[in-house]
Amino acid sequence: MTIATRPASRAAQPGTGDRKVSILGDPIALIRQDHIRQLEICADLESIADSLPHDVDKTLCERLSALLPVSLKLHHKDEERALLPILRQIPQIAETVKTVQDRLEEEHTTDEDFADELAAALADVADLGWPENPEMLGYMLRGYFESHRRHIAWEEAVLLPLADAHLSRSQRHDMAAIMAENRNIQASAH
Numbered sequence: 001m002t003i004a005t006r007p008a009s010r011a012a013q014p015g016t017g018d019r020k021v022s023i024l025g026d027p028i029a030l031i032r033q034d035h036i037r038q039l040e041i042c043a044d045l046e047s048i049a050d051s052l053p054h055d056v057d058k059t060l061c062e063r064l065s066a067l068l069p070v071s072l073k074l075h076h077k078d079e080e081r082a083l084l085p086i087l088r089q090i091p092q093i094a095e096t097v098k099t100v101q102d103r104l105e106e107e108h109t110t111d112e113d114f115a116d117e118l119a120a121a122l123a124d125v126a127d128l129g130w131p132e133n134p135e136m137l138g139y140m141l142r143g144y145f146e147s148h149r150r151h152i153a154w155e156e157a158v159l160l161p162l163a164d165a166h167l168s169r170s171q172r173h174d175m176a177a178i179m180a181e182n183r184n185i186q187a188s189a190h
């Protein structure tokens, strides 16, 4: 999914983007915090996989079924609307980012579809109290957290260091303003 970035100058105008930026702080640090949250979710999913078939924590299944798709989609929105388009504005790395953007966005779509399926399966476990098909659930859980950990590791190793090295102050402001929009944070909320 590709969504056009709004004009770079708008977010940096006093009274609009600046207020939103102050709410969110450093946008690259926020992406890293989200990665930590996603890895915590992966660890919880692994603990469910390890507890199959008889010791599954119903409450954890219920919590993750609600949290997983929502948190993942917001994180992808931040990367696809803010991080990647703004990195592509930087001439020295635009080509490099362009070559990885399609692959990353494809993985996002696959992971979101997978997360929706997993959420439905976990909600069923929470309702029933046990997994109807533990082998299938274990396969789904491991497929998701193994591939998602690889995706995050790559972004941490390659994408975020590029952002650290190249994003200017005003580009960080633009990025934070878009991420504020993704959270429906209005300038008046300051």
Ligand SMILES: [Fe+2]
Binding pocket: 076, 079, 104, 108, 151, 155
């Ligand atoms: Fe990503």
Ligand SMILES: [Fe+2]
Binding pocket: 035, 075, 079, 152, 155
């Ligand atoms: Fe990410």
